[in-house]
Amino acid sequence: QLQLQESGPGLVKPSETLSLSCTVSGVSISSGSHYWGWIRQPPGKRPEWLGSVFYGGNTYYDPALISRATISVDTSKNLFSLKLNSVTTADTAVYYCVRQTSGMVIDYWGQGTLVTVSS
Amino acid sequence: DIQMTQSPSSLSASVGDRVTITCRASQGISNYVAWFQQKPGKAPKSLIYAASSLQGGVPSRFSGSGSGTDFTLTINTLQPEDFATYYCQQYNSHPFTFGPGTRVDIK
Numbered sequence: 001q002l003q004l005q006e007s008g009p010g011l012v013k014p015s016e017t018l019s020l021s022c023t024v025s026g027v028s029i030s031s032g033s034h035y036w037g038w039i040r041q042p043p044g045k046r047p048e049w050l051g052s053v054f055y056g057g058n059t060y061y062d063p064a065l066i067s068r069a070t071i072s073v074d075t076s077k078n079l080f081s082l083k084l085n086s087v088t089t090a091d092t093a094v095y096y097c098v099r100q101t102s103g104m105v106i107d108y109w110g111q112g113t114l115v116t117v118s119s
Numbered sequence: 120d121i122q123m124t125q126s127p128s129s130l131s132a133s134v135g136d137r138v139t140i141t142c143r144a145s146q147g148i149s150n151y152v153a154w155f156q157q158k159p160g161k162a163p164k165s166l167i168y169a170a171s172s173l174q175g176g177v178p179s180r181f182s183g184s185g186s187g188t189d190f191t192l193t194i195n196t197l198q199p200e201d202f203a204t205y206y207c208q209q210y211n212s213h214p215f216t217f218g219p220g221t222r223v224d225i226k
C-alpha cells in the first residue's frame with residue numbers, strides 16, 4: 001500500500017527557506033514511470049500545484065515559483081523534497097506531497113503538513 | 120495560465136439526491152480534467168481523471184463527463200459521506216490549476 005508522509009518545520013521565518021521532505025513507502029520512488037509532486041493549499045483557498053519531479057531528473061515548476069522553488073529526489077532514502085526560499089506570509093499553507101502518473105494524473109496524496117510563515 | 124471556474128460555489132442537498140457540479144476551463148483542454156473530494160482538515164481524495172475515468176475504489180455513484188472547456192461531476196444517490204468540497208483540476212498544461220471548489224452540505 002503506497003503511503004506518502006510529509007515532514008519538516010511547521011514554522012518558518014519570513015525571508016528564510018522552507019524545506020520539506022516526503023517519505024514514500026510501499027513502492028520504490030525509482031521503480032516506475034511516476035512523477036512526484038508538491039501541492040499547497042492556503043487556508044480557506046483552493047489547492048495550488050507547485051511542481052513535479054521524475055526520479056530520472058525531469059522537473060516541472062509553476063512558473064510563478066520557478067525562481068524560488070527546488071524539487072529533488074533522494075532515491076537512497078526513497079524520498080523527495082521541496083525547498084522554497086525567500087518565503088513570505090503568502091507562503092503559509094498546508095503542503096501536500098503527491099504521486100502523479102506519467103500523464104500527470106494525481107492518484108495519491110500525503111496527509112499534508114501545515115507550514116506557517118511568521119516572525 | 121488556464122483558469123478553472125466551478126458552479127455553484129455551494130449547494131445544499133439531501134441524502135439520496137442527485138448532484139451535478141460544473142467546471143469550466145478558460146481554454147480547451149481536451150479531457151485533461153480530474154476531480155477531487157476534500158473533507159475538512161483532510162487531504163483531497165482523487166475521484167476521477169481523464170474527465171470520466173474513476174480512480175480505483177471510488178464508488179460508481181460518482182461519474183464525470185465533458186471535453187474541451189465544459190465538464191461535470193455527478194453524484195447519484197448522495198450518501199452521508201459525500202458531504203464535502205469538490206475541486207476540478209486541469210492537467211493539460213503547466214501550471215496545473217484547480218477550480219475554486221464546490222461545497223456540498225446537508226439540506
